[in-house]
Amino acid sequence: MATLIVALIVGAILFGVGLYGSLSQTNLVMIMMGVELILAGAMVNLVAFWRFLHPEAYSGQMFVLIVMTVMALEMAVGFGVGTARFRYKGSVEMEEARDLKG
Amino acid sequence: MLQTIFVGLFGIAAIWFGVVVFTTSSMVRSALALLFSQAAVGAMFLAMQTEFLGVLQIMMMGTEMSIMAIFMVMYMMDPGGLMGMDMTHQKRISQVAGVLGALVVVGIVFLVGWGSIAGSVPPDQQVHGLGIELMERSMLIFETAGITILTAMIATIAVALERRQ
Amino acid sequence: MTYVALTILGPLAAMVAILLIRRAAPALALIGVGVALIGAITTLVNVAGGARYAATLPGLPEFPLRLIATPLTAVLSTVIAVVGAFVMLYAIGYMEEEGGKVRFFVQMSFFVAAMETLVLAGDWVLLLAAWEMIGLASYMLIGFWYEEEGIGEAATRAFLYTRTADLGLYVGIFILVSQAGTTEISDTLEVGGTAAFAASLLILLAAAGKSAQTPLQGWLQDAMAGPTPVSALLHSATLVAAGAILLIRAFPLFPPGTLLVVGALGGVTAVVAGVMAVADRDLKRLLAASTSSQYGFMLLALGVGSPVAALAHLTAHAAMKSSLFLGSGVFQHARGSTDFSKLSGIGRERPFVFAGFTVAGLALAGVPPLAGFWSKDAVIAATFESPYAWLFSPLALFGTALTGIYVARTLRLLWKGEKQDEPVAGMAWMGAGMSGLVALAIILGFALEPLAGLVGGGLPRDLLTVVLGAAVAISGLALGWFVPADSLLGPVRASAEKGFRIGGGFEQFVARPALAVARVTDAFDGGIHRGVLTVGHAGLAVARASRITDEKGIDGLIFALVRGTRNLGRRARRLQTGLVHKELLLAVTGGVLILTFLAVRTLVL
Amino acid sequence: MNMGQMGQDLALLAPVLAVLLTAVGALSFEMLHLPKVSLPFAVIGLLVATGIAAPLIGTETTVFEGTYRVDDLSVWAVILLMPTTALTAVLACLEVRNTDREGTVYSLLVFAALGALVLAGAGDVMFLVLGVLLSSLATFALVAYPRDDRATEAAMKYFVFGSVTGAVMIFGLTYWFGITGSTLLSELSELGSAPPAAAFGFVAVLIGLGYKASFVPFHFWAPDSYDGGPVSVAAFLSIVPKVGAIFALVQVVRVLPAEATAWPLVVAVLAAITMTYGNLAALVQDNVVRLLAYSSIAQSGYFLLGVVAIGQSEFALRSLILFAGAYAAMNLGAFTIVLYVGRDLRSFTGFGRTNPAAGVAMVIFLISLVGIPPLAGFVGKFLLFGAAIDAGFTWLAVIAILNSVLSLGVYLRVVVPMYGQPKEVVATSRIVVAVWSITFFFTLAIGVAAQVLLGRIS
């Protein structure tokens, strides 16, 4: 039980740190790092749940795989978008992306 | 007990490096910190007897984070990527949000009665089980993930490549 | 029944024919009213023979329209047809040189038709309809010379005055109909109790408005603005008569309480309007005031419980007053005015007309054996029979005296002075019309008794009142004649400055108070008039205020709402900062809020 | 799982597979440097998929052990969204013709549509994740496609917003797995045992799907992305992924225990806020694309009226599906006209006079969005209101009604200048005319002949 709780708390704190990062960072890449941390927290949760509560449900493991995919793909497309942005603007600073508003 | 300690230790490491990601003032260091954080998460998987996923995690994150570091350096136009700079805004309120988020989740962790703890599953059985899952129930999900990867490739290429003409 | 219908359809057909053909208007109108006359007389004869008619026409669901021929309605119908016919005859001459003949005769025919409908109506809806149409017809006829200054206003005022009073009739009818469940007049009159009291008072209000009773007489003198035949018809047989006719017809309804009010109102009007007539300086205005006064007599008769006397006086008055008006119309044509100052000597100039005028005047004053003597005598006699004789008899006698005074005064003013011969066009027609009516004014007195018998009930009469009435009338006449016009009029101006310098105690005690009363009543009338105008102004003020409410208040509120919404929109838009971190924070806040809500809910439940 | 079962499942998935093949095919033609073929292929493929889906109407089953549902929602999603995608692809042709990777755009559109289908039929939380991801990834690229300042800014914001909200959703979903021990949506009924976790997961799902469907306050990316990217992509974004996400939300809440999460009330409040905010913000826009973006946010709020009534009213599903069709037709029509006239509100001045036919069409689209009968929007909203009232949310229906009035103000801001003094004549294009004619037809037809649709929704 304790292990589960510890793992879940770790997941929760990773979530908190990731959330903080996503909200506080000005740079696209740094925001992506925040997202990665949130997802890492999610994976920790999933593995803990699977291992300690539902080892028979392999969909838990499956879900972890999917989360990994998500991490990778978001990163890939994020870099694609970032590259495009960088090419035409010279930076991926969010503070500099404020033409569209209202 | 031992397991708990290991999980806790790796967890603390993951969190520690996670925090470092946003406290260090260099991009490359951030990327490395994230790499270590993710690796620690992988280690947690191993500690929780989920070997396949743990190994996978460590491998994937290794490559992923190196790519990230490269891009980081590229975008910052900082060849070394070691130049210190502040890249945060609304820091205070973000901290509040982060802490609050974590507290909420921790609260939920404690509020819910999680029921009995199950025994561990041997690694070979795990892989078998995952394989069955992949090929039967979750086949469609798996395929969809594949399609998503394809889409991501197309999307990335479509966006990232320079315009012709 | 055909004959009954003819009385209405004759003038109506004439009206339509004139409208369509647009020429030979006088002839057509005359034919129309002639047909009506034939119909009315035939009906009267038949009814006198014991026949009764009732016709039901489709009207409102549950409330069909009815025409009835009873002795009362037949008599009234005949009176109207007769007066209408003579006036129409006269009008042919009067209008000879005026424009707008088509319009005039259409409206006159319509007027007669409406009035016939009023008297023959057997149900309240039709009666009300006719009642209002008379208002319309008089509006149009009073406003006949609408291009001239003040005419439009006079017409408007006449219509508004009477319509305001008509509200009484509306509500009275509603009360009666809702009590009785039918609109048939005879059935509704059996309603008793509070409803009857309320309804009768309301009906009285309407009648007082139409018959120009105090204090609603203001419009009548202004209504002189129309052509003289119109005035003649208006005063004798139609508009003004409608009020009295309504009361006569609704008489069975009236409880004693209302009757007392009716009588008092009539008595007061007879005196007040009589005094006003004495004070007037314009022939037609004087005649108008006299009309109010005479209708006061009729109300007096009703008030003391003798509708027959009222009917008799109505009939006699119709002949007399129309003669007087017709005469004054001739004078007006001759001198182009009805101001006494311009009419002096006209009597010598047009002896025949003046003779007719004099006869009619004397009849009005109540000189035996002319028509007015008999009818007025019946009224006086009736007052003596009333339990309130102490109240009503002096009023009746005083009114009679006043009548004598102003008749004599008028005759004197018209007689004295220089002749100035001016030809008057259409004299033949006018003469014919007038002489017929004058003849009636002479002889009608002897027909009153059988008429009363036909309606059911004799005229009240006793020797004392015969003598008393005749004496009062003659002394009044003497007073009016011998006290010269100058000295009678002088004090009105002079009294304020120099006081009375007229010899003789009589003037000191009678003329001066009378004139004072006249002035007071005049002022009162002016006051009423001003009051009415003030109400009108107040109405306009309310109107303006409500208009402002509308434009500034409600619309303003709505526009404020629109502006507010747009501002809200602008504010909402400001959330969209374009800065992802702020927007993300808002999104997270949203999520947290939902969670908080759910947590609180769990805690509360 | 035996082969027979799998074959049967694949047959049920035929429409989705057809869409997949279309996407791949369109891509292949691009790779063969035949972009001219790519578009017709995509259009035909999508229509074929629609055709294949038609016989499945009325099916109520799941495939692959419950992970994907072939039911009214997913089948109608194919029938409604694939033609819409085809039309947006045709519109996109106007904007991307002869650019370097033209065919990629069509392919990405189809992939994104596939993501919407994945969402609409989701029977497993992983499909929620993948569906959001698939449609997001493809549309990130589509928004950024012009690769100019505005487009990249829009895409970057879209990406950040999407990835963060997506991550939060995934994190929350893990707790559902923790409780139920299954990723299947059909097992969500067990959530009642742990209300806090159930609620947390639900909020996370709301954030994730709410982002995709642009509910307030998860909508912020939408106006910027619509405005920054091509108009055709905006049209696509405002319809296809949105409807997909809303259908996914329905798939979630239809099994979600109401006691543990109070989801009807939460969704109702969200609906009210979304409608009101969208309309208010739209009221002050001078850029028609942004105006329509906010209006589409408000329309999402209307969709939620149907979601609120899920399980409570027999009209809920029907109203949602019908309104989805109506919304697709009228919103696409409006965007088409905007594509044709321009983003600036001022360019609409006198448009109704210079182009009477297109002007009337625009008016019809807009007043249909308001919900004036007998147009499609009316029937849709009418049913949605009915569903909400039936479920006991009369107050929500009242708010929705008030919002309709507000939205009238929004759309009249476009309509009124259309009949002012014209400045210039806008050139016509046959493609545009064809697209708006088709949407015009459906805007009228779904209104007048609602039975054709309603009779086929069980």
Add this chain to the structure above:
Amino acid sequence: MLPLVSLTLFLPLLGAALLVALPGASPRGAHAVGIVVSGLTLIGAAGMWVRGAGAGFTQVEEVSWIPSLGAAYRVGVDGISLSLVLLTVVLFFVSFVFSANVTERARSYVALFLLLETASLGVFVALDAILFYVFFEVTLVAMYFIIADWGHEGRQRAALTFFLYTLLGSLPLLLAILGLYLGSEPRTFDMRAFIESPPLAGLAAMLAFIAMFVTFAVKTPIFPVHTWLPAAHVEAPTAGSVILAGVMLKLGTYGLIRFALQMTPDAFRAAAPFVAALAVFTALYGAFVALGQTDLKRLIAYTSVNHMGYVVLGVAVAAAATDSGIRALALDGAVLQMVSHGVVTGALFLLVGMLQDRTHTREMGEMGGLLRIMPGLGWLFILAAFASLGLPGLAHFPAEFQIFLGTLRVYPVAVVAVLGIVITAGLYLRAIQISFLGKPSERWLKMPDLDRREVLTIAPIAALVVLIGVAPFLLLDVIHRATEAIGL
């Protein structure tokens, strides 16, 4: 049997479609289409009149439409709707004749009017709540464009106000319809079923009633939601004003009878005192505001508020009446008042339109003495004005008589509304005096009297004004058969 109701209903729409299909039509051609089509519609309606109406709904035509919702295309008439249908077709026909001189985008103008005609007729003949609502809203759209495109100076704003107001107003009806639908068993939108057995009771019925009342109050209009009316009237083109006042206001009161009274009778009865009070206030308020106007068109617009107040009063009285005779009486009055108001106000707006075409002003102060110059127009105006102020023998009198009589028997106090007839008399006489009596000013001396088109327009209406006044039973017989059968 020939589906006469549907034919009549959709003929104008067909005409509109024809015009849309003929892009090259000249103004003359367009007007010809308009006149012919509306003439045919008139004949169709006459056919319906000949077939007659019984106690309940007759001439019912039914086609399934959305069976899965219980909505169908159901049309039919009873005495109430039949008389309003007749009013509608007559006013439209006349409007088309009057508009024959509009040259600016005549094709769209005629098409919109034809659309409006179908929509208006549809509201009256619809027996399905959805169908009713559909037509109810379509009238709005058509009228919006008529005002916004062919109106006078401030048309855009007026059209907007009109549209916002009435749309805002109409949406609650949607809720009420939904409530009725959800309450019905089996679920249907059939208005006959709603009437047969009112589906709602208690609070739900009251809420539904309030929603319906709001809708119809705006449309009617009742204080304080009437301010759209003068604005819309003043800015609308003449034919638009005629239709607006003559037909569209009736949609409100018709709905009040058909929906509020017949479908939520108990709730209406409970609320009747308030409704009656509001109606009385509206009637008097409208009269007073009208008295304060100097613009002839606004003046007439406000008298509409007054007259429609009476209609609402009649309906409220009918709702409160426990005796079926009184109910029928009040309803007869209300319905007849609608028709009367339609023709009388139609006539007045036409005449003011003709006046405005000549003088280019609506300010009474600038006119004066016009009766001499244009006797035809002037006398017709006087006729219409007297009809409007409730003179017997003209259209309004029988209706107002019935309404007041019914009122006295149910709410004796409310009979103060009768004061309105004096105020209206005052304001019309004032208007006549200022504009028509007196000496004409030099500027107007050259103005022609009515021409042929105008005579053709106004003559039938004036004839109707008199006919209804003289022989109200022609209409009342039919109306009464329906109102008698309304058991609450």
